Amino acid sequence: MNIFQTIKQEKGFLAMLSPMEDVTDTVFRQILCKIGKPDVFFTEFMNVEGYCSVGKDRVDHRVRFSEIERPIVIQLWGNIPEDFAKTVKELKELNPDGFDINMGCAVRNVLSTGGGSALIKEPDLAKEIIKAVKQEAGCIPVSVKTRLGYSIVDTENWIGLLLSQGLDMLTVHGRIAKDSYAIPSRWDEIQKVVKMRDEISPTTLIIGNGDITSSRQGEEYVKTYGTDGYMVGRGILNNPWIFSGREDIPEEERFNILLEHAKLFNEVWGDTKNFSVIKKYIKAYISDFEGANELRQRLMMVNSYEDLVSLIK
Incomplete structure (x- = not known):
């Protein structure tokens, strides 16, 4: 088996x-x-x-x-x-x-x-x-x-x-x-x-x-x-x-997971992958809360982990 x-x-x-x-x-x-x-x-x-x-x-x-x-x-x-x-x-x-x-x-x-x-x-x-x-x-x-x-x-x-x-x-x-x-x-x-x-x-x-x-x-x-x-x-x-199977994920948890994802991306891939790849996940994490659309638009403009952190924290 x-x-x-x-x-x-x-x-x-x-x-x-x-x-x-x-x-x-x-x-x-x-x-x-x-x-x-x-x-x-x-x-x-x-x-x-x-x-x-x-x-x-x-x-x-x-x-x-x-x-x-x-x-x-x-x-x-x-x-x-x-x-x-x-x-x-x-x-x-x-x-x-x-x-x-x-x-x-x-x-x-x-x-x-x-x-x-x-x-x-x-x-x-x-x-x-x-x-x-x-x-x-x-x-x-x-x-x-x-x-x-x-x-x-x-x-x-x-x-x-x-x-x-x-x-x-x-x-x-x-x-x-x-x-x-x-x-x-x-x-x-x-x-x-x-x-x-x-x-x-x-x-x-x-x-x-x-x-x-x-x-x-x-x-x-x-x-x-x-x-x-x-x-x-x-x-x-x-x-x-x-x-x-969870629904209604808290806003803070969404932020934390996006940051963790971006940090791990940097650690694993470094300069071998463009940081912009992260952007395809932004909608996945930043949604279903008030102001999510506006924040997503701003996050789509970032080009580094540091810029992303400064916008979220």
Whole structure:
């Protein structure tokens, strides 16, 4: 029984945080460990071709993590099976709790290189990649995060193919690659995935993803649609406390967590990351109190930790 099955058995379901570029780095994950930790973290996705090239030093920060963030899964993307194999062979020395293959990202620059959701159009290549990762991962669980299809919903064919690969876990975002976020996540299709799993690969855990904005909603969806868990994506930037189940977070606590986040960001990344990255979290922390909008506008102008501190204190 792997770590994910153990959590499912003990808790009844899994609550996970989606990997998001320049959002779910080790700093943010460490903050979430204090204010509301999911059952499973994922690293930011890392390109295997970049890791296997001279540009390795520019991408390996994406898989950095601390022990308090466990269980943690390293997510990888690309389209060359040999590079997946080489990357997993090296990274398994970090002893991650799993390896996840991104077959769901629909960002243009990822699609243009044949990675992410583009693999939905290349089922044979997708199978080769999964095989390569599984062979090198050994006893470390292997999973895939994907969508229902590329230009059309293709649950039966695409998801059926993935379920036949003996994955430990499959996360399904309830949209297709061509969908905008204005189109609601198709949880009815995710429910079909669960039924397919029961027939094709009963031991594969199914995680539903799309439009989850609270832990209560996530748990309701698990019960309604029969998944083994839920994954929160963009909702974490509306409420970083989402996994705690808490509401009405005091103003002072919001200030303190933003300051702690910014301080840790400086300590961990120093000059290797622009401080402006912090700005994407400002709305998450500075909201739901009188004067929040005005303060947010002022905070969006800061360019250093010192400036941020002077505005808040």
